[in-house]
Amino acid sequence: MNxxxxxxxxxTHEWLKMEDGVAVxxxxxxxxxxxxxxVFINLPEEGDEFGVDxxxxxxxxxxxxxxxxxxxxxxxxxxxxxxxxxxEKINEAPYEAWLVKMEVSEEADDLMSAEEYEAFIESEK
Amino acid sequence: MEELKRTQLYDRHISADAKMVDFGGWEMPIQYPTGIIAEHLYTRRYCSLFDVSHMGRLIVSGPDRKAFLQHVVTSNVDALDVGMAQYSILPDEDGCGIDDLYIYRFEEDRYVVIANAANTDKDWDHLMKMKEGFDVTIENVSKDWAAIAVQGPTSKDILRDLIGGKQPTEPIRNYLNIATIPALDDAPVYLAKTGYTGEPIGYEIYVPTEVCGKVWDMLIEMGARPAGLGARDTTRLEAGMPLHGHEMGLDKDGNKMPIYAVPLAKFAVSFAPQKGDFIGKEALAAQKAAFLRINNHDFSDCAALPRRIQPIVLLGKGVLRAGCSVFKDGREVGYVTSGTMVPYSLMDGETLFQKVTEESQKRSIGFCYVDSDVETDDQVEVDIRGKKLAAAIPECHMKNDAPPYVRVLLYEHEDEEEQQAAADRGAAAKSLFKEALENHLWRQEACINLIPSEMSASRAVRLLECSDPSFRYAEHRKTAAFYDEEVFYYQGTKFIGRVEEALMAEMKQYLGCKEVETRVTSGQMANTCVFSALVDYKNRLDRKVEPKRLGYILNNHIIKGGHLSAQPMGALKDFAAIDPVTEKRAVVNFPVMENDPYCIDVEETKKVIEEYDPELIIFGKSMVLYPEPVKEIREFLDAQGRDTIIMYDMAHVLGLIGDHFQKPFEDGADFVTGSTHKTFFGPQRGVVGGNWDKDDKKYDLWETVQSRAFPGSTSNHHLGTQLALLMAVYEMNEYKDAYQKAVVTNAKAFAKALKEAGLNVQGDPAKGYTQTHQVIVSVGYGEGPEVAERLEQNNIICNYQATPEEEGFTASGALRLGVSEMTRFGFTEKDFAKLADLMASCILHGTDVKAEVKALRDAHLDMQYCFQDKDMVDIMDAFAKKTGL
Structure with missing residues (x-):
C-alpha cells in the first residue's frame, strides 16, 4: 500500500495536499x-461550505x-x-482521483504525516 | 466474543489474499484482490469457485426419513427421485420460513439437506424437536465434506476434466451425479447441477475434507477463479434468488414474512395429499389462496399475504440499499430488502450470436418487500439517504434459459421497430415475386440443402398441389346408418373422393398396415389426433365425469433427440396427466446407453416399464441415428401381458420405412404417425397408420382416431396437397427400394468422410455412425449457430442442434445434417465425400467454399426417383399450360 x-x-482516511493555498x-x-x-459517488457543489470533519x-x-x-x-x-x-478511478489511482478542491478557512489540528498514518492503520487492525 | 468458525478451505482464502469477514459466525472471504465486480463478471463469462462449506450439510436417514421430511418441509419429497435435487423451505406453524433449503437425494436411503450457514444450528434444534415419533437419524456431516460452488459457462468443461472426461451431470437443472477424481486416487465427488448464481451452467460439488484443498487448486489451475461472498450476493440478486434474513424470515420490524411472499414458494410448497398434516399447512393454504388471487390482479383480500417480494431497479443514478423506503403514488408501500450496484458485461451481436465483450456497465438492482398490489411495471420511488429517486418493478433482472450465458434484461430496453404495412401494395406485389424467385432459385439451384426435415417435391407433385382442389372443401364422415359408407357434405367432390381412396390404398401398402388416416395436415396434427383419440377412448365407458388424461407415457427426452410433437411442452401438453404423487407430468423418458446417448438402452427401458406401467410408449425422434427397438419392447410387453399402446412417431424417417431401415408394424407398433415431407416425397402433410382389423375389439380405438381427424382436428383438410400426396406415394411405392438404399448408403459415406476430414461425427462407428438419413457433427459447445450461419453463407443449408449433453438449442454445439434431399437430386457417395471436404474446410479453417458448393449443386439439378419418361413430361407440360401454371 502506498x-x-x-x-x-x-x-477517517482522507488525504489532503496544499497547492497554492488550495487544499486538494x-x-x-x-x-x-x-x-x-x-460504484457510485455523491459530491458537493462548488461554493458549498464545510467545517472540519x-x-x-x-x-x-x-x-x-x-x-x-x-x-x-x-x-x-x-x-x-x-x-x-x-x-472506479478512485480504486485505480487514489492519489490522482481527487474529489474536491477547497479554499481553506479552518485547518484541522490532528492531520497525520504518511508515517504516522501508516502506524495509525496498523494500530486500528 | 465467540470465536469465528472457519471452513476447510480457510487457508486457501488467506493465501489468495482474500478479505475475510464475519458472516453468520463464519470467517469467510468477501472478495479476493480482483474485487467483487471482476468476480461477478468472471462468473458470468467463465467460471468462479465459491467456498460454500459454511453451509450446513445434514444427512437424514432411517425408515421414516421421507415421512419426516414431508412433515417438516414445504415441498413434496415424494417427487424427489434418486439422482435429483429439490428446493424447499423449512416452515413454522405460521407459514413463515425458518430457513430455505436444498434437498439432495444422491442415494436411495438418505437425503442430504443443505441449510444456510447462519441458520444451521437453529435448523438443527428445530429438526431435533420435530423428530419425536419419527424413526430417523439426523447427522451433521459438514466437517467431513467440503462444498464448492463451481458456477459459470465453462464450469461444465472444467468439471468434465476433473472427473476424467465424463459428463458431470445430465444437462438439466437439479440433476445429480456421483463420480470420482482420477488425479486424486479416485476420490469421490458428489455433483449437483444447482447453484445460487442463476448461471444456466453451474454446479455445487461435495468432496471429502481431506482432498478439498487439492480439488480447489486443480479447479483454479483449469481456469476457474475464486469469488467471495460479495459476488455471491450480486449474482444471486441479479438472478432473483432470495436470501433468508432479507427476503425470508422476519421483516425489518421483526414481523414474520409469509413464505408465499417469495415468488419461488410457488415451486417449493406442495399440498400433495401424501404430505399429510405438515407444519404450517393451514397458514400456507391461506397464503396460497391469497397468492392466486393477487396473481389474478384481485386485491380484495390480501390479509394472508399483505406484502410480496418483488425485484426492483433504480432508474437514475444512485445505489439501492437494504432498508430504503419504497413509495408508490406518494404512499409508502414497503422497503428494499437487498440492493446494491451490480455489473454486467456488454454483449456484441444479436440473439444466438451474442458474444461477451470486455466492456461492462453497472446498474443498481435489488429486491423490495412491498404491498401486494404493487405489480410488475409499476413505477415507484425509493428514498435513498433523503432523496426520492425513480425506480421500477421489472419482471426480472435477467433470464437464464438461453445458455451458455445469463442474459441480462435492462428495464429501459428499446424494442426494434415493428414492420409496417406496405404503402404501395402494387409495388410490393411485384417486389414479392422478384424476391420469391430469387429465393426459389437460390435454394433449388445454388444451395446444398441438408436440413433432414426438408424435401423438395417433384414437378408432378408441385403441379398437382396448385390445381383446383386446393380451393375446395370435402368434409366427409363414415356414417353408421349407411353401413359405414363415407358421406360427403359438399357437391363437386367426387374427384377428390376418388383421390382420397386411392391415397389411402397406396399409403396402407407403403406403411404395411390395415388402416390409414390421411386428413391430418401435419405430423404434429397426426400426433395430437392420436393423443386425443387415446384420451377419448380411455374415457369412453363413462362420459359423465371429467375425462382422465394419459399417464404414464414413456417417450424420448427432448435433450436426447425427442421430437417436440411428442413432448409435454409440445403436442402432449393437453393430453398428459399430472401424477398426483409427484405433482409432475406423468411422463417418463427412455434411458439411453451410457456410451451412446443416441441409442435407447433396452434393458433399462424394461425396468422403467415395470416401474411405471406406461399406457402409451412413444418411439421416434427428430435427432435420429438408428432404428428404434420397437420389436424388443413389444416382445417384452407381450411376455409380461401388458396391453400398452406403442406409437412410433416416424416424422423424420417416414420415407425410410422398408428393408433398408425398419418396418414398424412388423416390429409391433400399434400406431405410426409421420409427416410426409422429410424423408418422404412431400408435400407438407401428416399421416396416421393403425393396424387393427375391423373385427378387432380395439377397432373402435381406430374409429376414434378417424373422428378425431375429422371433425376433431380439421374441417378443411387441404385438398390440393392431398392430391399431390397421392402422386408422392405413387413415386415412393415405385422407387422406394433404390431411394432408401441410396439414402442410408449416402449417410454412412457422408459420416465417414466428415470424420476422415477431421470433424467430430457423433454416433457409433461400429454402426457406420448412422443408420438413417441423418449425420450429427459436433462443432464445439455453443458454436452450432455460428457454424451453421457460416455454412449458409457458403450455400450449405443445415441446422444447428443441441447434442444429448447440451442444455438446449441456444447452447447447440452440433450440426444436424440430412442426406435425403440431395440424394433425391442424384448425389452419390462420391458427391457426399466431396461435400464433406468442403464443409470441413469451411468449418475448421473458415475457407470460402461457395464457388465449389455452387458447382457441386449445379451438377445435380434434376430430381430422381420420380416419373419422368417422355409421356409423363408431355402430360405435365400440357397440364401446366392448360391450368395456367
Whole structure:
C-alpha cells in the first residue's frame, strides 16, 4: 500500500495536499482498498461550505455506503466531475482521483504525516 | 466474543489474499484482490469457485426419513427421485420460513439437506424437536465434506476434466451425479447441477475434507477463479434468488414474512395429499389462496399475504440499499430488502450470436418487500439517504434459459421497430415475386440443402398441389346408418373422393398396415389426433365425469433427440396427466446407453416399464441415428401381458420405412404417425397408420382416431396437397427400394468422410455412425449457430442442434445434417465425400467454399426417383399450360 510523503492524512482516511493555498482532497489507498469496488459517488457543489470533519460527500462500494469527512474547513472551489461517471478511478489511482478542491478557512489540528498514518492503520487492525 | 468458525478451505482464502469477514459466525472471504465486480463478471463469462462449506450439510436417514421430511418441509419429497435435487423451505406453524433449503437425494436411503450457514444450528434444534415419533437419524456431516460452488459457462468443461472426461451431470437443472477424481486416487465427488448464481451452467460439488484443498487448486489451475461472498450476493440478486434474513424470515420490524411472499414458494410448497398434516399447512393454504388471487390482479383480500417480494431497479443514478423506503403514488408501500450496484458485461451481436465483450456497465438492482398490489411495471420511488429517486418493478433482472450465458434484461430496453404495412401494395406485389424467385432459385439451384426435415417435391407433385382442389372443401364422415359408407357434405367432390381412396390404398401398402388416416395436415396434427383419440377412448365407458388424461407415457427426452410433437411442452401438453404423487407430468423418458446417448438402452427401458406401467410408449425422434427397438419392447410387453399402446412417431424417417431401415408394424407398433415431407416425397402433410382389423375389439380405438381427424382436428383438410400426396406415394411405392438404399448408403459415406476430414461425427462407428438419413457433427459447445450461419453463407443449408449433453438449442454445439434431399437430386457417395471436404474446410479453417458448393449443386439439378419418361413430361407440360401454371 502506498502513502505519499507529501500528503497529510486524516483518521477517517482522507488525504489532503496544499497547492497554492488550495487544499486538494481525496481518499487514501487504504480507504479504497477497504471499500472495494467503488460504484457510485455523491459530491458537493462548488461554493458549498464545510467545517472540519463535516460529511461533504459519500461513496458507495458494492458492499456499503460510506461518508467522507472533510479534513479541513472552507469552501469548495472545484469538484472532480469525472468521478461521477467513473468512480472506479478512485480504486485505480487514489492519489490522482481527487474529489474536491477547497479554499481553506479552518485547518484541522490532528492531520497525520504518511508515517504516522501508516502506524495509525496498523494500530486500528 | 465467540470465536469465528472457519471452513476447510480457510487457508486457501488467506493465501489468495482474500478479505475475510464475519458472516453468520463464519470467517469467510468477501472478495479476493480482483474485487467483487471482476468476480461477478468472471462468473458470468467463465467460471468462479465459491467456498460454500459454511453451509450446513445434514444427512437424514432411517425408515421414516421421507415421512419426516414431508412433515417438516414445504415441498413434496415424494417427487424427489434418486439422482435429483429439490428446493424447499423449512416452515413454522405460521407459514413463515425458518430457513430455505436444498434437498439432495444422491442415494436411495438418505437425503442430504443443505441449510444456510447462519441458520444451521437453529435448523438443527428445530429438526431435533420435530423428530419425536419419527424413526430417523439426523447427522451433521459438514466437517467431513467440503462444498464448492463451481458456477459459470465453462464450469461444465472444467468439471468434465476433473472427473476424467465424463459428463458431470445430465444437462438439466437439479440433476445429480456421483463420480470420482482420477488425479486424486479416485476420490469421490458428489455433483449437483444447482447453484445460487442463476448461471444456466453451474454446479455445487461435495468432496471429502481431506482432498478439498487439492480439488480447489486443480479447479483454479483449469481456469476457474475464486469469488467471495460479495459476488455471491450480486449474482444471486441479479438472478432473483432470495436470501433468508432479507427476503425470508422476519421483516425489518421483526414481523414474520409469509413464505408465499417469495415468488419461488410457488415451486417449493406442495399440498400433495401424501404430505399429510405438515407444519404450517393451514397458514400456507391461506397464503396460497391469497397468492392466486393477487396473481389474478384481485386485491380484495390480501390479509394472508399483505406484502410480496418483488425485484426492483433504480432508474437514475444512485445505489439501492437494504432498508430504503419504497413509495408508490406518494404512499409508502414497503422497503428494499437487498440492493446494491451490480455489473454486467456488454454483449456484441444479436440473439444466438451474442458474444461477451470486455466492456461492462453497472446498474443498481435489488429486491423490495412491498404491498401486494404493487405489480410488475409499476413505477415507484425509493428514498435513498433523503432523496426520492425513480425506480421500477421489472419482471426480472435477467433470464437464464438461453445458455451458455445469463442474459441480462435492462428495464429501459428499446424494442426494434415493428414492420409496417406496405404503402404501395402494387409495388410490393411485384417486389414479392422478384424476391420469391430469387429465393426459389437460390435454394433449388445454388444451395446444398441438408436440413433432414426438408424435401423438395417433384414437378408432378408441385403441379398437382396448385390445381383446383386446393380451393375446395370435402368434409366427409363414415356414417353408421349407411353401413359405414363415407358421406360427403359438399357437391363437386367426387374427384377428390376418388383421390382420397386411392391415397389411402397406396399409403396402407407403403406403411404395411390395415388402416390409414390421411386428413391430418401435419405430423404434429397426426400426433395430437392420436393423443386425443387415446384420451377419448380411455374415457369412453363413462362420459359423465371429467375425462382422465394419459399417464404414464414413456417417450424420448427432448435433450436426447425427442421430437417436440411428442413432448409435454409440445403436442402432449393437453393430453398428459399430472401424477398426483409427484405433482409432475406423468411422463417418463427412455434411458439411453451410457456410451451412446443416441441409442435407447433396452434393458433399462424394461425396468422403467415395470416401474411405471406406461399406457402409451412413444418411439421416434427428430435427432435420429438408428432404428428404434420397437420389436424388443413389444416382445417384452407381450411376455409380461401388458396391453400398452406403442406409437412410433416416424416424422423424420417416414420415407425410410422398408428393408433398408425398419418396418414398424412388423416390429409391433400399434400406431405410426409421420409427416410426409422429410424423408418422404412431400408435400407438407401428416399421416396416421393403425393396424387393427375391423373385427378387432380395439377397432373402435381406430374409429376414434378417424373422428378425431375429422371433425376433431380439421374441417378443411387441404385438398390440393392431398392430391399431390397421392402422386408422392405413387413415386415412393415405385422407387422406394433404390431411394432408401441410396439414402442410408449416402449417410454412412457422408459420416465417414466428415470424420476422415477431421470433424467430430457423433454416433457409433461400429454402426457406420448412422443408420438413417441423418449425420450429427459436433462443432464445439455453443458454436452450432455460428457454424451453421457460416455454412449458409457458403450455400450449405443445415441446422444447428443441441447434442444429448447440451442444455438446449441456444447452447447447440452440433450440426444436424440430412442426406435425403440431395440424394433425391442424384448425389452419390462420391458427391457426399466431396461435400464433406468442403464443409470441413469451411468449418475448421473458415475457407470460402461457395464457388465449389455452387458447382457441386449445379451438377445435380434434376430430381430422381420420380416419373419422368417422355409421356409423363408431355402430360405435365400440357397440364401446366392448360391450368395456367
Amino acid at each position: 502513502f505519499p510523503k507529501e500528503l497529510k492524512y486524516s483518521k 482532497i481525496g481518499l487514501t489507498d487504504f480507504a479504497q482498498d477497504e471499500l472495494g469496488d467503488i 463535516d460529511v461533504f460527500a459519500d461513496v458507495e462500494s458494492v458492499k456499503a455506503v460510506s461518508d467522507i469527512n472533510s479534513p479541513a474547513g472552507g469552501s469548495i472551489t472545484a469538484v472532480n466531475e469525472e468521478l461521477l461517471d467513473a468512480p
